[in-house]
Amino acid sequence: MTTVSYDDLVAAATVGLSHRPLRVTGLTGAAGEHAGALDCGDQAAALLDAAALMVAARRAGARAAAGVACPLPAAEDTAAELPARAADLLEQARLADPALLASLLATTASLGYRAPAPLLPVLLDTAVKDRALRVPVAAVLGARGRWLAGYRGDWQQVAGVAVPGTAGPGTAGPDTSGPGAGGPAAAADNPAIWETGRRAERRGYLAALRARDPAAARDLLAAGWSQETGDDRADLLGVLAPGLSADDEEFLETVLDDRKASARAAARRLLARLPGSAFTRRAAQRATPLLRLEHHGRRPRLVATRPDRADAAAIRDGITARPPTAAIGPGAWLLTQMISAAPLAGWVRCLGLDPGQLVSLPVAGDLRVDVHAGWRLAAIDQASSPWAEALLAVPEPGQAVQRPPDAWPRDFQVAAVLSPPARAARAAALLATAAAMPNALTEVRSCPEPWPDSLAEAVIAALRRTVTSAARLGTAVTRAGWPEELASAAGRSLPATGPADYAAALARLAHVDKCPPHWSLALHHGAATIAVRRAFLEEIR
């Protein structure tokens, strides 16, 4: 009597009974009691009979596993989930229009809602692929979403981004409970992550620590500094930006001597944000003697000095000797850089004039472009709205046109640091000038929402002018791409609620006689987008 297991049957069948005969008469396990049913006349039939019995026994005998740990539950969310109908609109927008999705997500976060749990995986996936959506998605994750993102490295890139207007990155905060030991993933407050995690995970851990205890985070980074790779040093240093204080200065000064250029640059950016640091004092000392006020007759003018060379200390502080283009002389480039590194407030103090007066002064020699380039760079770095406003109000020097953006920031880059009302007013004024239209489009698109009515009216007026002139002039003007882009920007950003019905305004423009069909389509689409945003707001208000 031969009692066989299923593995014996498989082994015999694989080789073939003609090569390895097997007489099956008994079976292991539950199938054994039915061994009498085996075909005795034919070895192959008996093997198949035996296999059939054992397959049935195995399938019917399926048992549940034991000892699988459930994860630690996610923390309770304080924010409410988006209502179901609003969630449907969100999902439609996700499939159809990423920009509209970003807008609806921003609305969701600003009204204190979070994304519904079933949508979290697709939203995280979308934000992994589309970087522009990372901040809007991170803002609506809630405790549940951050808990979920802990299970996937790619999702942590999304959950770990800093959300403006909150204490720190999405992973921070005492409400974050990590997945339990059973999960394959990482908790933001698990110190082992700092030792063994991927860069994004370590960054998340450090950011969480920085939010809880800024000094501990800095000391942790400083302690292992020499063991980090150059890229890690540059990346992790950025985590110190939230909670930056004078206590960090000593460590950051040492980083100015780092081997990695991008780490040095990151340290300089942080030091420049510390008022009264030795770094900013050195920059001011270098810059102050380069500009003086001269009363030449009745009109004052600025006299600028081109430095001959940069000393070792200046180079350590980030001054480069080599101009970005050959058109800029070495001395002129040093002048621009030293002005750009110095605190703007220093000029007002030592020259006794306000920004508007300073930028209107004539500059001796041919140096106006070099001085203004320095101020423009400084206005952007120091996010100074009054200086940006003053610099944009004066005519651009002729030589500026040939300069690359890092030697002459473009108007829209300077405009980005304007206060929201000033930015909207500037964009509205640009829209009124037909020649500036492509530039205007860039600036209009980057105006923060909600757009004030003055800007909204200017957008509608510009579109109306264009549509009516196209009807008059024919195809020559209808090739321009910007009206379509302005119409879709209008759909995303025009106020969706309030006294003025901008959806209707766009739809009316689409129906203007002889409106070119592609513009008409874009205008209808814009109107539909506003209507979706309005419906979304009605669902959650």
Next chain:
Amino acid sequence: MLALAPDASSRRAAAGLASPSSWTGAGAVGDLVWGLCAGSGKDPYQTVVDAAGPSYRCSCPSRKFPCKHVLALLLAWANGTVPEQDGPSDYAHAWEAGRAAAASRRTAAAQRRAAGGRDDGGAARRAGQRARRVSAGLADLQTWLRDQVQAGLSDAAAGGYRHAEAIAARMVDAQAAGLASALRRLSAIPASGDGWPGRLLDEYAQLHLLARAHDRLTELPHGLEAVVRSRVGYTTSREEVLASPAVTDRWQVLAARDVLDGPVPARRVWLRGRDTGRFALLLSFAAWGNFGGNPDAVLAPGTELHADVHYYPGQPPVRAVTGARHGAAAGPRPDGARDAAAMLADWAAALAQDPWLTEWPALLAGTPGAAGGRWHLVDSSGAALPLLGQESLWPLLAISGGHPVTVAGEWSPAGLTALTAWHGDRAVSLVSVSPDSAPPGPAVPR
């Protein structure tokens, strides 16, 4: 009326064609409506609708059923713009007569079947002929299976991807379509990685068991005989199923799953009766994956259907069709979720009745948890069932948040495929089901 439309574009097109000016010679007698509609072809399309069915015919080449002409004609009729006539037009009359003849043939056939045995000679001869063909085919299959085991399964791997093609073709000749498709499915096993001989022997053993059972078909209990016949490939017509006694209940739609890897796309919709606690499987097939025309295929998880359900013959009764419907509404979260042990006990009992079962409905309460890189659904007693499919895992985990959830899905020997989870009282499909209508386009305001 527009609910009949297969998709949104048909609805729009139909609304555009519903004005009286689109139609010539339109008329109606009772519920029979007809008309000619000019289309892109040389002759106008002939459209006839029996609004009582509704059933319809249109001479247009559209592959959508019903087409926009049928919908438009019905709309126009509902709007009262189709004049009542004394008698139907020629083409309407011809269609009506053809339908009546077909119906009487069906009725007569059903009566003959119902009468049992007292078939007229022709049908009995045909049935006997088929039985002989199937038996001969199954004898060949048994020989082939024994030959595989004699020669060795490793020969199958050497025989390449289509090693079972010849015997599958033989099964088609033998009118054993169920066996033919089972054989075609197993041709992929030798290329499926480590352990394939074991998996191939599993399938051979199951086929061998089926062939042996068929040898003794007349000795088998009635229910098992029906199982064997359907697994071999004898089909039961929808009309016959609808003639069987109905189970009336408030049927909760638990889950829907598309099976697109077969020769014809199929959709499985799982129901559970709130009062009887019985499961039912609505299986639909659709060429081109368009399920829109089948009322059993478009049921959405989370809804509840008050209806008569008729089970196919066989045991345990699972596959079914819906008959008379008495109403539909959004349903609550189903109660009656089981633990793993109870579901596995049901599965074992079901296998005792049908050892060839490949999946079984599961309505469970549990929490997803991971062990050894594999995700499981863990019930309150700690019993864990392995979860299959990455697609459904992440939404399930998101909905759970580490807390127990109600999950509906399919159990198979390899593990549990979660198909629906309840987020509060809202049913969420965890797998994508191909859309029945046009995919969501740009968001459109209400």
